[in-house]
Amino acid sequence: MHKILFTFSGYPVSVLEASIAGGLFLLLITAWLTAKSLRQIRIRAEADTAATERIHELESHLSQLLKSQGEMTGRMQTMAEVFGSRQGDMMRAVNERLDGMGHKLGLSMADTTKQTHEGLRHLHERLAVIDRAQKTITDLSGQVIELQAILSNKQTRGAFGQGRMEAIIQDQLPASAYSFQATLSTGSRPDCLVHMPNGAPSLAIDAKFPLEAFNLLRAAQSDEQLRHAQTQFRRDLTKHIQDIREKYLVPGETQDTAFLFVPSESVFAELNENFEDLVQKAHRARVVIVSPSLLMLSIQVIQAVLRDAKMREQAHLIQAEVSHLMADVGRLNDRVNKLQSHFSQANKDIDQILISTDKITKRSQRIEDLDLGEIPGEAIRPDALPSGR
Numbered sequence: 001m002h003k004i005l006f007t008f009s010g011y012p013v014s015v016l017e018a019s020i021a022g023g024l025f026l027l028l029i030t031a032w033l034t035a036k037s038l039r040q041i042r043i044r045a046e047a048d049t050a051a052t053e054r055i056h057e058l059e060s061h062l063s064q065l066l067k068s069q070g071e072m073t074g075r076m077q078t079m080a081e082v083f084g085s086r087q088g089d090m091m092r093a094v095n096e097r098l099d100g101m102g103h104k105l106g107l108s109m110a111d112t113t114k115q116t117h118e119g120l121r122h123l124h125e126r127l128a129v130i131d132r133a134q135k136t137i138t139d140l141s142g143q144v145i146e147l148q149a150i151l152s153n154k155q156t157r158g159a160f161g162q163g164r165m166e167a168i169i170q171d172q173l174p175a176s177a178y179s180f181q182a183t184l185s186t187g188s189r190p191d192c193l194v195h196m197p198n199g200a201p202s203l204a205i206d207a208k209f210p211l212e213a214f215n216l217l218r219a220a221q222s223d224e225q226l227r228h229a230q231t232q233f234r235r236d237l238t239k240h241i242q243d244i245r246e247k248y249l250v251p252g253e254t255q256d257t258a259f260l261f262v263p264s265e266s267v268f269a270e271l272n273e274n275f276e277d278l279v280q281k282a283h284r285a286r287v288v289i290v291s292p293s294l295l296m297l298s299i300q301v302i303q304a305v306l307r308d309a310k311m312r313e314q315a316h317l318i319q320a321e322v323s324h325l326m327a328d329v330g331r332l333n334d335r336v337n338k339l340q341s342h343f344s345q346a347n348k349d350i351d352q353i354l355i356s357t358d359k360i361t362k363r364s365q366r367i368e369d370l371d372l373g374e375i376p377g378e379a380i381r382p383d384a385l386p387s388g389r
Helices: 015-152 154-172 211-219 223-248 265-274 276-284 292-313 315-369
Strands: 004-008 011-014 178-180 192-194 203-207 258-261 287-290
Touching: 154 178, 154 192, 154 203, 154 258, 154 292, 203 223, 211 223, 211 265, 223 258, 223 276, 223 287, 258 292, 265 276, 265 287, 265 292, 276 287, 287 292
Parallel strands: 203 258, 258 287
Antiparallel strands: 004 011, 178 192, 192 203
16 A cells, blocks of 8 residues: 555655545545536526516516507507598598599690690791791892892983982972083083072082992902902092083072982991091082082072072062951951940940830839828829839
């Protein structure tokens, strides 16, 4: 038993010691395992207790859930009934709204259709107006083309200018106050001679239309073309001014001033705006350049002069008529005075008649006021009545 079994860290271990140590070790192992088993049993018991409590809690919760579910089911049924009634009401309201909307939509569609028809009718009317306007524009375009064709020829252009001048003069003056294409003593024939009053010389008017040079001015796109067009315009208009001065200013037969009629306001405006030298040259040559509006104004002035001269010629007749009128007024005054005297006498007579009738009325009233019943049989004496005329 005391035999050395092994040496452990320099200490000899005998068999007895080893056996005791092994037994102790086994006892320790057994105690540890027992303690562990007891701990596991305690843990399981605690777990079972907790599980039992959890089960009780779950059962109470489940009963509460079942109770809540029952209440929820009742509420759901109540809500289903409420929702069913609400759904019925909503369906009725929706149907009513849909019916109203359908009716309104029908009315709106009818109004829209009516408005559409009205709009289409107005559109057709407008289109008809546009068609007529387009036809008018087409006619005007044709007339403009014809006018361009007329103005492109010098002879027809001269006839156009003369026609405008004749229309202005014929509208303003009597036929005896002018002559067209009259021949002067020199053999020249101005387009128009306006006869002045009191034997004064006539006023010569001639129409000129420098259209080619004016068209060149409007179409010029470079400085050189513009200078060329201005040169031609000056040359043409200078020639017209010289022709009028040489042909139509005849001393004793025509006025010392003549009119050059330009039948275009645009040509006249271009002339006065950019060719002041030509205007001054015409004034020095005693040639007045007039447009249609200025010619109309000048003719109106001449018309006033003619009217004044005619009134002066008739002045002695007017004076004689005024003297006769004064005599007639004097006779009328005398007759009115006589009529007034007759009326005055008639008024006096009427006043006398009124006085007499008043007296008669008063006498009748006095007679009516007499009491004839107090003195029977007594006659009314004449001296008892009031006296008077």
